[in-house]
Amino acid sequence: MMRAAAPARPDAALRALGRVRHFAPQQTIFAEGEPAAHVVLVIHGMVRSCSTFSDGRRFIGAFYAAGDMFGLERSPGYLASAEAVCETAGIFYPAPNWLDIIHAQDGLSRRIFGAVMQSGEQARGHARLLGRLCAIEKLAMFLLECHQRADEGLQVTLKMTRQDIADYLGLTVETVSRCFAQLKREGLIGFRSSRELDFLDVPRLRNISG
Amino acid sequence: MMRAAAPARPDAALRALGRVRHFAPQQTIFAEGEPAAHVVLVIHGMVRSCSTFSDGRRFIGAFYAAGDMFGLERSPGYLASAEAVCETAGIFYPAPNWLDIIHAQDGLSRRIFGAVMQSGEQARGHARLLGRLCAIEKLAMFLLECHQRADEGLQVTLKMTRQDIADYLGLTVETVSRCFAQLKREGLIGFRSSRELDFLDVPRLRNISG
DNA sequence: CGTCTAGTTGAGCCCTGTCAATAGTAGTGG
DNA sequence: CCACTACTATTGACAGGGCTCAACTAGACG
Numbered sequence: 001m002m003r004a005a006a007p008a009r010p011d012a013a014l015r016a017l018g019r020v021r022h023f024a025p026q027q028t029i030f031a032e033g034e035p036a037a038h039v040v041l042v043i044h045g046m047v048r049s050c051s052t053f054s055d056g057r058r059f060i061g062a063f064y065a066a067g068d069m070f071g072l073e074r075s076p077g078y079l080a081s082a083e084a085v086c087e088t089a090g091i092f093y094p095a096p097n098w099l100d101i102i103h104a105q106d107g108l109s110r111r112i113f114g115a116v117m118q119s120g121e122q123a124r125g126h127a128r129l130l131g132r133l134c135a136i137e138k139l140a141m142f143l144l145e146c147h148q149r150a151d152e153g154l155q156v157t158l159k160m161t162r163q164d165i166a167d168y169l170g171l172t173v174e175t176v177s178r179c180f181a182q183l184k185r186e187g188l189i190g191f192r193s194s195r196e197l198d199f200l201d202v203p204r205l206r207n208i209s210g
Numbered sequence: 211m212m213r214a215a216a217p218a219r220p221d222a223a224l225r226a227l228g229r230v231r232h233f234a235p236q237q238t239i240f241a242e243g244e245p246a247a248h249v250v251l252v253i254h255g256m257v258r259s260c261s262t263f264s265d266g267r268r269f270i271g272a273f274y275a276a277g278d279m280f281g282l283e284r285s286p287g288y289l290a291s292a293e294a295v296c297e298t299a300g301i302f303y304p305a306p307n308w309l310d311i312i313h314a315q316d317g318l319s320r321r322i323f324g325a326v327m328q329s330g331e332q333a334r335g336h337a338r339l340l341g342r343l344c345a346i347e348k349l350a351m352f353l354l355e356c357h358q359r360a361d362e363g364l365q366v367t368l369k370m371t372r373q374d375i376a377d378y379l380g381l382t383v384e385t386v387s388r389c390f391a392q393l394k395r396e397g398l399i400g401f402r403s404s405r406e407l408d409f410l411d412v413p414r415l416r417n418i419s420g
Numbered sequence: 421c422g423t424c425t426a427g428t429t430g431a432g433c434c435c436t437g438t439c440a441a442t443a444g445t446a447g448t449g450g
Numbered sequence: 451c452c453a454c455t456a457c458t459a460t461t462g463a464c465a466g467g468g469c470t471c472a473a474c475t476a477g478a479c480g
Contacts (some may be wrong), residue, residue: 022385046369052379060378062332063370067358069325086369096322096370107224112249112306116326122272124334130340131380135436149275159256159296160273162459166267168270170341172437177460194444194459205316302424345468385468386430404427406477 016176018091030083036073038092042066045088051080051128055209059132061124074098074117079124130170133210138169139179141209145188147199154199155192162194228301233294239375242291246283248302252276255298261290261338263420269342271334283328284308289334324371340380343420351388351419353399364409365402372404 020043023029032051040047047064058190062082064070073095074081081109098117113141129141142165148155158165166176183189188205190198199205233239238378239250242261250257257274271290274280283289283305306328312320339351352375353366368375372390376386393399398415400408409415 003254007384008313014321017318039325041321048370048378051250058377059380060374061336062329063374063378067321069322071321072326072329085374086413093318093322096319101319106228109304109306109311111251111280112279112303115249116330119272119280120326120330120333123330123337126271127333127337130337131377160258161457163294164258164270164273167426168258169266169340170269173459174438174461175297178436181460293465371425383427384470388468391428414426 005145007045007196015091018093020089020091023088023090025084025086027084029084029088029090030071032079033077035076036078036095039069039071040090040092041069041096043089043091044146046083046085047088047090048085049080049082053132055210057132057210059128061127069129069200070128074114074121079121131184135171135175136182136207138171139163139165139176139183140188140205142169142201144202144205147202154202155195156199158195158197163183182193185197225301228303230299230301233298235294235296237294239292239294239298239300240281240288243288245286246281246305249279249281249305250292250300250302251279253299253301254261255300256295257292257298257300259335260292263342265420267342267420269338271337281305281388282330284324285329289331336384344377345381345385346389346392347419348381349375349386350398350415351392351395352379353407353409354415354419357412364412366376366407366409368405368407400419 006094019040023045029047030036030038042064044066047056047068047070049062049070050058050060052058062070063085064082068084071078102113105113129138133141142198146156146158147154160168162173162176162180165171166173169176171179180189183205184191188199188201188208190200227253229375233255239257240246240248252274254276257278257279257280258270259272259274261267262268272280273295274292280292281288287293302326310325315323323393343351356366356368357364370378372386374384379386381389393415394401398409398411398418400406400410402408
């Protein structure tokens with residue numbers, strides 16, 4: 001995701017709040033999992049936000065150029081690494097304490113603000129799934145998402161059609177159907193009906209989803 | 211993007227601030243482009259957020275279940291439609307005036323808040339691209355993004371490698387390279403070097419990118 | 421000039437899309 | 451209750467877009 005152009009030279013006052021740091025090409029700015037202590041405003045150069053799968057596949061979620069800000073996490077740790085694409089400089093600000101900000105709002109605003117942050121996280125996760133997983137992996141991950149939120153134990157009732165699932169995963173109905181069949185053949189899931197299914201081997205599903 | 215489970219029954223006080231509405235399966239809750247007048251909290255049922263391409267391809271960016279909130283736009287209009295997947299109810303709140311909220315913050319917080327919103331929009335756009343475009347369309351859109359922010363007129367200098375572009379677009383280096391070659395063959399772009407290129411036909415690029 | 425990395429190009433294969441036929445499921449009305 | 455319809459889902463055959471593997475070219479740098 002590339003950002004619309006924004007002023008590359010922030011007000012002097014703003015700049016005073018942070019510390020300028022420089023990075024050589026390919027240099028890591030921060031790594032996935034590291035405590036999310038700062039947000040960074042790019043002054044010049046370019047940054048890539050990337051995450052790596054267990055098998056080595058790499059996914060780039062965004063490029064940031066002068067004027068863009070990154071490192072905005074609600075979680076205690078960064079969800080993706082940031083690396084300089086070329087000679088780059090940025091201003092480091094202490095990461096806002098989201099919890100404080102959220103609690104400073106009234107009930108509804110708090111709720112909305114939390115939803116905004118969550119929505120961004122989910123979209124980044126979705127992009128990662130769409131960018132680097134194959135059909136069966138996508139479906140496995142989708143089913144795990146359903147499982148996580150369902151609270152029905154090992155049973156889930158899907159509210160959506162196969163077409164909906166396909167359009168969510170960037171596949172066709174036929175491929176979704178074939179992947180369901182494959183997961184069933186291999187004993188990972190079972191069907192009560194086409195919409196009601198049992199999770200027979202969650203660990204192996206997790207394994208497939210990467 | 212599926213959300214983590216959240217309380218389906220908001221405080222009575224919160225509920226009083228909004229208006230409850232019910233929807234039948236397949237019913238449109240709001241349409242792409244419509245004024246973004248409300249944010250919605252799902253009480254029960256399920257909602258899909260979807261957008262349609264000019265040629266009819268459909269993409270679902272998220273499913274929302276009880277406890278999830280959607281319709282959080284910074285822009286005046288909704289960027290995607292929302293439709294009930296099944297029998298659904300939600301509470302409608304007047305959409306926050308993001309400009310007011312942003313301006314109520316001090317300089318840095320304002321900047322950060324704006325970046326959070328923008329980041330979400332960009333991630334949703336990225337997911338849409340990854341989910342429903344083919345290789346050449348992805349590259350065309352990527353180049354248009356570069357063009358939009360470059361301010362170099364019709365010339366752009368790419369800071370990133372072909373591998374970076376591939377990992378951003380969910381492709382391989384080879385495919386990216388072949389698509390570059392194709393765009394050049396067809397007279398849409400020209401090369402000064404492998405990283406410096408000229409836009410020779412932006413309208414046609416836009417056409418390709420959907 | 422040699423080495424190393426980035427980028428391009430070609431050949432072949434496989435995964436997924438396309439097209440088509442079939443089967444299950446729900447709703448409707450005689 | 452069954453026939454009829456409409457929709458959803460599954461399955462098969464086939465084609466094609468993008469991936470894999472491999473060779474080659476072009477710059478960059480010492």
